[in-house]
Amino acid sequence: MPVQIGSKAHDFSNPTGLLSDCHRRIEMFMQALEGVAKTMDSPPSEEIRHSLDKALRYFREAAPKHTADEEQSLFPRLRTLESPELSAALEKLEELELDHRWSEPLHLRIEHLGQEYLSKGRLSEARVADFRDAVARLSAMYLRHIALEDKVLFPAAAKALSERDKQVIAEEMAKRRAVPLDSRV
Numbered sequence: 001m002p003v004q005i006g007s008k009a010h011d012f013s014n015p016t017g018l019l020s021d022c023h024r025r026i027e028m029f030m031q032a033l034e035g036v037a038k039t040m041d042s043p044p045s046e047e048i049r050h051s052l053d054k055a056l057r058y059f060r061e062a063a064p065k066h067t068a069d070e071e072q073s074l075f076p077r078l079r080t081l082e083s084p085e086l087s088a089a090l091e092k093l094e095e096l097e098l099d100h101r102w103s104e105p106l107h108l109r110i111e112h113l114g115q116e117y118l119s120k121g122r123l124s125e126a127r128v129a130d131f132r133d134a135v136a137r138l139s140a141m142y143l144r145h146i147a148l149e150d151k152v153l154f155p156a157a158a159k160a161l162s163e164r165d166k167q168v169i170a171e172e173m174a175k176r177r178a179v180p181l182d183s184r185v
Contacts, residue, residue, distance in 0.1 A: 012170035012181050016154040016161075019074070022066045023146045029055040030139050033110065037132045043121040056114045059107055065176045067100050070149075073172045077165050078157055089156040092148055099145045106138045 010017030032055040039048055075093050078086065113131040117123050123131065161169070174181045 012174055013166075014158075015069075015074070015166055015169040015173060016158045018170075018173065019066065019069060020150050020154055022062075022069075023150060025058065026063065026066070026142055026146065029058045030135075030142055033114075033135045034139060036114075037128075037135045040117060040123060040128045040131060044117065049118060052114050052118060056111055060111060063107075065173075068176055069169075069173050071097060071100065073169045074157060077161065077169065078153075081160050083156075083160040086156045086160045089153045092153060096145065096149065096153070099141055103138060103141055106134045106141075109134045110138065 009021050012018060032051045036044075036048055036052045036055070039045075044052065075097070078090060078093065110131065113123065113127055113134070116127070117131070171181060
């Protein structure tokens with residue numbers, strides 16, 4: 001079943017638009033984690049439990065597919081292109097890949113602490129502080145990272161990629177999600 005993100009979702013015919021739509025989900029789930037972090041001094045309500053569980057699941061299951069879309073499908077193709085409009089964006093690819101590596105331990109830490117909070121119903125003061133710090137650091141990285149991709153990389157890529165490249169990227173994205181090519185993600 002297609003999942004629409006916000007009021008205007010893209011489909012696989014526009015892979016960079018679809019990647020940008022994924023950013024809206026990342027922002028939404030980061031906001032959920034920030035909200036949970038503010039309430040962790042108390043046992044979680046059902047609403048907090050639900051919000052935290054959904055956010056942890058998203059970052060555990062869906063976000064790695066988004067990273068693979070970029071690192072395995074989009075970035076390698078962009079590196080083969082020579083385009084004046086793309087040159088500034090290409091200079092940022094290594095930084096973006098480093099962000100992906102840098103964020104992995106934070107995601108693992110948030111997952112671990114979030115699961116502990118869900119199972120025990122509380123965390124020590126130190127572990128609450130650790131969760132809040134990890135969420136704040138991850139949120140700050142995503143704010144910068146997403147802005148760079150949405151404002152610089154994706155628009156340049158959309159112009160520079162051939163229709164065939166876009167089609168192949170779309171096919172790879174659909175395959176990662178085990179969905180038909182004509183669906184929205």
